[in-house]
Amino acid sequence: MNIKFGKMTEKDITSLVKIMKRAFDYDSQIHLGKETGGPPGYDDGTFLSKWGLDKKATSYCIYLNDVLIGGTILWINDSNENFLGSLFIDPDYEDKGIGTRIWSEIEDMYPNTRAWSTETPIFSHRNHNFYVNKCGFHVIRIENPKDLEEGSFILRKVIS
Structure with missing residues (x-):
């Protein structure tokens, strides 16, 4: 499994929208x-x-074996209290351990992080499983x- 991250640019938006739409629509359907x-x-x-193109964001296209499969938007802060704004992959690549591997690589890219925060829709049980059981986040508020x-x-993961 060869995962790579490339800086998100304006030229990537059209391709990423198709993936994001499929991912979010699939979640809404199920x-x-x-x-x-x-x-x-x-x-x-x-x-x-x-x-994704906000100058304060750190945003990536995510590739698996040189195929664009998703994207992520991160907010990396001087306090090392970072925020995961969005992480999405094409539904064809879900439930294969790829998302967990992507998250692990993101954590490795920012070793000075003291804590990560994110939020996810209340209806998305698969996201809850991913963030809590696979990535080690804790629900701190609803x-x-x-x-x-x-x-x-509202989820948070303190890095020890």
């Missing part, structure tokens, strides 16, 4: 029974253009716990 769903702009490039579509789990 957890909500809806054909489509994701954060605003996930399906037209505005999400990735706004956040936002809007009664709202299946707007609620989210």
Whole structure:
């Protein structure tokens, strides 16, 4: 499994949107029974253009054996309290241990990190399993716990 990271650029947005749309739509289909769903702009490039190309973000295209399979948006801070803004891979590559390997490599890329934080939709049980059971995050708070579509789990992983 040869995973590589390449700096996300404007020319990558079109390809990444297709992957992001498939990933978020798949999650909405299996957890909500809806054909489509994701954060605003996930399906037209505005999400990735706004956040992935933000000058303060550290964003990567993710390749497996030289095939683009996903992307990630990280917020690396001087305090070494970092934030995972987004991590997505094409559904064809899910449930194969690739995401766990990607996360491990991200952690290795930022060895001075004291803690990682992220959030994920309350409805996405697969994401909960990934972040908590595979990556070692802990749920520290639940936002809007009664709202299946707007609620989210706030997660944190302290690095020892």
